[in-house]
Amino acid sequence: MKKTVLAAIGAFMLLGASSSTSSASKERRYVINVSGAVLHKQPSFKSATVRTIPVGSAVEIQETLASTVTQPISAGFGLPGRWMKVTTPSSAGYIFSADLTAIRPVIEKGIDGLRHINLLGAKKGTREEHPKTGELRTITEYANSTYVYTSFDSCFDHDYTFRKLALHEVYHQMINSYSGYDGQKLVQPTLISRKGNVYTFTCGFGSSDAAQELKLTVNKNGSIVISSYDCT
Known part of the structure; x- marks a missing residue:
């Protein structure tokens, strides 16, 4: 296996706008968009860009607009959220909430130099299972997720x-x-x-990488599963 994945995603269909009023809020958020969060002059995706704030950076929320809008990801697919008025040490403007989290992320750097965030949470423990099928299954519990690693016939599920x-x-x-x-x-x-509620994505690793499949499943119970497999 060339690369063990660290984690996991998806998005819902477009949501309609609600009230245009706003509510006061002074909270800290962190950028989780790997490309950075775009700071706009006005609460609109078409508004001029003030700057792009790097992944992992902290911003202070001054106000959250009540209107629900959707950040387009691809055709018929987007992330619902709200516009937030934010300040940084050098600028102010509006960021879409889907690019932010209240959870302070762990900042990591991949083998290719890519700086990224990790929202798995603190590791709680690991155990192994040996199903009768001959698979080896390792289950790791984190504060925010459960990771199941399964190996079989020189292939690996994550x-x-x-x-x-x-x-x-x-x-x-x-x-x-x-x-x-x-x-x-x-x-x-x-x-x-x-x-249905299963979204299939390409992997950004490139065709030379062992990763072959990437899926996001939104379950009825509210849980979300990111799954992939690779073979040596």
Whole structure:
């Protein structure tokens, strides 16, 4: 196996706008978009860009607009959220909430130099299971997720189940973990298809990597699963 995945994602269909009023809020948030969060002059995706705030950076929320809008990801697919008025030491403007989290992330650096966030949470313990099928299954519990690693016939399954994170947080966890560089260009997972609540993505590692499949499943009980497999 060339690369063990770190984590996991997805998005829902477009949501309609609600009230346009705003509510006061002074809270700290952290950027989880691996490409950085765009700070706009006005609360609109079409508004001019003030700057791009790097992944892992902290911002102070001054106000959250009540209107619910959707950040487009691909055709018929987007992340719902709200516009937040934020300040940084050098600037102010509006960031879309789907690029932010209230959880202070762990900042890591991949073998390809990519700086990314980790929202798995603190590790609680690991155990092994040996099903009669001959598989070896290792289960690791984290504060925010359960990771199941299964090896069989020189292939490996990776399944992360998230029960405490919102959809946009899981989505960006996946994007952070499955992105890579092609030369100087950042290559991110892109949506291939959707079947019910199962979303299939490309891997950003490139065709030379062992990773072969990447899926996001939104379960009825509210949990979200990121799964992939690779073979040597």
